[in-house]
Amino acid sequence: MDDNDIENALNTQTDAKLSLLHFATIGSTNQYAKQLCEHTAYQTPCVVWADQQTAGVGKFSRPFYSAANGGLYTTLIMPNLLISAPKVGLFTTSLAMATVSAIQTCFNLTVDVKWVNDIYLHDRKIAGILVEQGAHNAIIIGIGINLFQQNFPNEIQKTAGNLLTAAPSETIRQQFFITLISQLYQSCFTYTNLKFLSDYKRHLMLMDHRIQLQLGRSVITGTVTDINQLGQLVIVDATTHQHRSIPAGEVTKVFP
Template structure:
């Protein structure tokens, strides 16, 4: 995966921290103080206040997992392509992780990384929009369970790469390898390959074509996952198609 871009490749500028509250916060701080460069990767051995989707905390054992945030320029992308950007980043992580899991890794909408109904990681993207409305930067925060084998009881379905493969792996080396995948999919975005990215995303969509249980407000219902559209809405249904935006429904996943 070579770089054809005239700007720095993702991961070319590397910052390694022993501990930090949040790699996303650190990266956002670089942007706010005008110290950001495209492709800067912030890797931490320990994160004390990691952030997950919708204000949730991301809990991770120190020195055991892949904790990475990358800063990318997004000025070439219109705001309405935010989901395609998210899909591209999810595909990069899925493709990377899939190398170690015998093609069993999928993407649970919108951008969680799943292996056999179990969550291996997630992505949190925070965007910087200028006063004029242009999309200047994105910070892509990635957390992947690598060597952790004991998890809090309240996490419903976690899994780590060590549990999957039986091998202890080097998180720093894996993070640098992941950057090559992120760079590859970033280049696809630069090339305008939005349709291809969405098609790939749907190819690896968790439970596509399957009957699932979803919850909206207090109502649980059964429906079939059809796919995700270019705006990032989840499409479900049998005879009639329903469309749900992120946060509108919850998955009811059997933890067996």
């Protein structure tokens, strides 16, 4: 992939005066981006990407397998982006749909979303998104996508999957990267219009399913009925039989 071509294409599509930092190998693009923000008050977006991560992380600091050239590993630094606490869920769900849209555009594949923003294909996780707060009011948007990974570690062989059935050409990989970053960037400014929510619901793999949720130290069970206008998961609690909106948490089990 050609960094100059990528940067020029992104700036043409977004008009963002975006900068690009590319590494053959890095510990974690998100961690590096957070360090950058501590030392620099960015005024324009910056994209950090790597061919390989040796210490990639996902939610709850879990490791994210990031073998050389097997996927896309990137972080978008969005400067001076203020997101009110009630709308954090809406923002993160919009990023999931931006990813779904980029996949549909480039590969004509239909994928599923596991609330909040994990991407699945054939019941296997192919992508994860991690949003963090950076210094100087920057938002750090990290994403890892398995394009065609081989030899997943034993602990994730039964749960991880690939987007593609063969390694893509560099041209296709580059076009997908450009499309993905462009879609993520646009979502940062359009998520409050709620237009993506109907698509999100269609792609939500949990709809009408009975699930188990981890909420801090508590575990609850319920049936998913909706996503509300704040991007929260709406369930009917199995114990109280009342509707309940869940702003954050982890779905740990989906019952058949």
